Amino acid sequence: MDLKTSLGSPVIADPLPTLVLPSAVMTFTTPTSFPSPGLYLNTSSKKKPLPGKIEEVRASGWLDLMMASSPTRKRQIKDVVNDVQADDHDLQYCNWMVDYPSALTSFEAITDFAGSKRLALFLDYDGTLSPIVDNPANAIMSDEMRAAVRHVASLFPTAIISGRSRDKVFDFVKLNELYYAGSHGMDIMGPVGKTTESNGVECIRSTDTQGKEVNLFQPASEFLPMIDEVYKRLGESIMDIDGARMEDNKFCVSVHYRNVAEDDYQKVFQRVTAVMEDYPCLKLTHGRKVLEVRPVIDWNKGKAVEFLLESLGLNESEDVLPIYVGDDRTDEDAFKVLKASNRGFGILVSSIPKESDAFYSLRDPAEVMEFLKKLATWKEQST
Numbered sequence: 001m002d003l004k005t006s007l008g009s010p011v012i013a014d015p016l017p018t019l020v021l022p023s024a025v026m027t028f029t030t031p032t033s034f035p036s037p038g039l040y041l042n043t044s045s046k047k048k049p050l051p052g053k054i055e056e057v058r059a060s061g062w063l064d065l066m067m068a069s070s071p072t073r074k075r076q077i078k079d080v081v082n083d084v085q086a087d088d089h090d091l092q093y094c095n096w097m098v099d100y101p102s103a104l105t106s107f108e109a110i111t112d113f114a115g116s117k118r119l120a121l122f123l124d125y126d127g128t129l130s131p132i133v134d135n136p137a138n139a140i141m142s143d144e145m146r147a148a149v150r151h152v153a154s155l156f157p158t159a160i161i162s163g164r165s166r167d168k169v170f171d172f173v174k175l176n177e178l179y180y181a182g183s184h185g186m187d188i189m190g191p192v193g194k195t196t197e198s199n200g201v202e203c204i205r206s207t208d209t210q211g212k213e214v215n216l217f218q219p220a221s222e223f224l225p226m227i228d229e230v231y232k233r234l235g236e237s238i239m240d241i242d243g244a245r246m247e248d249n250k251f252c253v254s255v256h257y258r259n260v261a262e263d264d265y266q267k268v269f270q271r272v273t274a275v276m277e278d279y280p281c282l283k284l285t286h287g288r289k290v291l292e293v294r295p296v297i298d299w300n301k302g303k304a305v306e307f308l309l310e311s312l313g314l315n316e317s318e319d320v321l322p323i324y325v326g327d328d329r330t331d332e333d334a335f336k337v338l339k340a341s342n343r344g345f346g347i348l349v350s351s352i353p354k355e356s357d358a359f360y361s362l363r364d365p366a367e368v369m370e371f372l373k374k375l376a377t378w379k380e381q382s383t
């Protein structure tokens with residue numbers, strides 16, 4: 001029986017639409033200079049017609065995705081008060097877990113498989129280490145979670161890989177013993193190892209706040225002026241939409257619509273895509289009630305995992321087990337890399353059934369914390 005289709009359609013199959021942009025800029029090239037975005041204004045042949053009517057937005061898949069993304073608390077509560085729906089939801093979740101078993105109930109299988117291998121941990125931030133909240137500035141990590149992360153980081157190489165800017169995610173996590181990759185992996189502060197370049201981009205030697213020597217890898221640095229400009233333009237274009245909020249993530253820009261009325265989602269999407277038309281070197285992706293604008297380079301959280309493994313000298317060894325824990329669509333790139341290399345595995349954090357390249361699942365950040373604590377205990381008891 002195909003569990004993914006047997007219960008109506010319980011699985012959210014995030015199709016990850018990306019605005020289609022000229023294929024010439026889809027490869028990993030770091031341009032030394034960009035034409036002013038204004039130059040693109042008259043190049044109508046490069047433009048894709050923008051969806052004008054609601055049906056067209058729907059047809060492109062974006063509006064449905066915006067509606068389905070990260071159900072609001074109101075909807076989840078409605079599910080809970082309605083017993084029938086809640087039972088249905090539980091049943092669907094249990095069925096889904098056959099394909100994505102809980103990393104907690106499968107903990108022994110995980111540690112049996114790990115055996116004496118060296119673990120490397122990669123953790124997403126929002127929705128993984130901190131619960132999803134309405135205001136991104138309030139996505140605080142609990143002290144108990146911080147202690148759990150500190151503990152595992154004292155036992156295994158551990159990195160945070162976030163869509164936020166690196167500085168911002170560090171301000172939340174506040175742990176010096178970790179490695180950090182911000183802007184969906186486009187801003188990595190890693191160890192000084194044998195890695196001096198990747199994909200033709202040189203690493204920069206720098207020092208962290210503690211004065212420790214680090215390697216800085218920023219494959220999208222040439223895009224900074226463009227990202228700053230698009231941040232301002234997007235801010236102006238959504239200013240009048242109640243609840244819409246911008247976030248500057250250094251090499252990416254987030255347009256949050258979590259607090260926007262559903263009737264205005266289409267407006268948000270249209271305003272964003274209208275600005276994007278002038279920037280063929282940028283692409284639009286979709287996260288949890290957020291539209292994200294970022295450079296069209298072949299770099300993502302999966303590449304960041306590979307880069308960090310190499311910097312840590314763990315890439316070649318059969319004896320290493322990388323584990324990536326994340327909740328968002330952008331984490332799928334990392335899950336895919338681990339799945340393809342058949343070395344480690346992803347753990348998807350989700351309280352609803354979702355299609356994923358992860359191997360295991362955890363329901364929410366509370367379960368992530370429990371998993372991290374169990375890992376630390378296991379490691380300490382086995383050495």
Ligand SMILES: O=P(O)(O)OC[C@H]1O[C@H](O[C@H]2O[C@H](CO)[C@@H](O)[C@H](O)[C@H]2O)[C@H](O)[C@@H](O)[C@@H]1O
Pocket residue numbers: 124125126127131132133134135136137139161162163164247249254256258287288289290292328330
């Ligand atoms: O890669 P991540 O660390 O998961 O970052 C992805 C985005 O997370 C943040 O937005 C999400 O969390 C917010 C706080 O809970 C929530 O309000 C928002 O709706 C979510 O999309 C962050 O604010 C974004 O900039 C990140 O790109």
